[in-house]
Amino acid sequence: MTMSMSTTTTRDTLPTYFISHGGGPWPWMKKEMGNAYAQLEAALADMPRQIGRTPEAILMVSAHWEAPAFTVMSNPKPPMIYDYGGFPEHTYHVHYDAPGSPALARRVQGLVEAAGLPAAFDPERGFDHGMFSPMAAMYPKAEVPVVQLSLRRGLDPAEHVALGRALAPLRDENVLIVGSGLSYHNLRNFGPQAREPSKAFDDWLTETVEAAPAQRIERLLAWSQAPAARIAHPREEHLIPLMVAAGAAGPDAGVRIYHEDAFMGGLAVSSYRFGAAAGEAA
Template identity: 35%
Template sequence: MMPSYFFAHGAPSLVLERHAYTDFLKQIAANTPKPKAIVLFSAHWEDAVQTVSDVETYSTIYDFSGFQDELYTVTYPANGDHVLSERIQTLFAKHGIPSKTDETRGLDHGAWAVLKLLYPDADIPVIALSVNRYLTNEQQYNIGKAVAELREQDVLIIGSGGTVHNLRRLNWHASQADEWAAAFDQWLQDKLEQWDTASLFEYEKLAPYAREAVPTNEHFIPLLLAMGAGDANREAKLLHRSYQFGSLSLSCWQFN
């Protein structure tokens, strides 16, 4: 059965960078059986209703500005999968989760920056899914749980976001992680490895420096979605963690 993953996508320029995390992303795909399809929740696609892409071939969305010119030439023309899109809608309906489809939206950088490093040939069908910041943390988890059975059909489920993501607290000259960012991530690691959902659902109140680490929750939500997809076995493994600019967390969690 395929694992589910949470990947931090960092800055849009991640796809052009070369460091330990990008090397890790390139390597992990080589060590994982090639999936038949990918289902990806991106922090950069928000909607009040759970939305499921049903696109024939994706365009590339450049949802950022001020980066190097080369970044605006990157494309990721993956195909969609109409049958899988319908299957996901059926699963959501089965679990009482309202959903709708989108037939036009391309892939934002939360999706393509990670996928380009994992599977550069764009030869695996992709279904993009939105996130909703106004749901409870338990509801987020249950959305991931609703699609978990796809893993048995060799479908890879990915949440793309960031555990510590506060652009106002970036330290452009930092050579190591800020203590507050590391403290939040360590608390998170302890709770994930224990599969302590009660604490995780209340992380805003319980985790040290939660307000600094997660000033807005859209980047944190994909972690809960990917975790929910691993509910059957409840095994969490930290595969990588590093930092850029003192506090921008670059991490990967695997849920088996």
């Protein structure tokens, strides 16, 4: 695949997203899980309609990859990484065969380095489930090239907001930026007992995303002071992709595009879009 990533095009600016990607290989477990993921699947499947066109590529920042520097996948045919345990045997043989994009990888590295942030390539890295599970709902034919970009160890919110700002030009180059995590991620506190803390944090998060841009960033940088913050995220790797999406959003408004208040027996969970959907006024 040939891609030109060196200049801004005249295409309309794409939105950015923070999505809750669900647990493990859920798209391949519908028989076992029934309708547990029906609402999330529908929300993910609606994203191409919101975008209004097929992106040239997707840059996915997954909660499941951390590295010493911001590291970009440069493999043209990324393998699968089955980074989960305790699931049925068939889920360790699933495939999501989207191509990679070395051209986009080079473009991303250049943008990150130009912002004074540390960048690196990984030519062997494969797709983790923070990518392939939501992508199976978003683009089931795996026709859109995808490049993953790591979080940086330390998980500094300001540094990841800065990363998003550095990546913002990609939005005008028909590259979709997606932060993939979970709005609530405490595996030791699921079910009905998590109802109140997950709602408290989710309410705060939605108010924050929908705030004016300057206030939005200020609140996100102080996320650990939010109600039930450390119950919702004992470790914040599943929240930090939101910082990237918000940083890349610039002045664009944020809106909640998916919400459940009883997910997995009691969790309040959400996903968000920054920027207008196709056909909407910016």
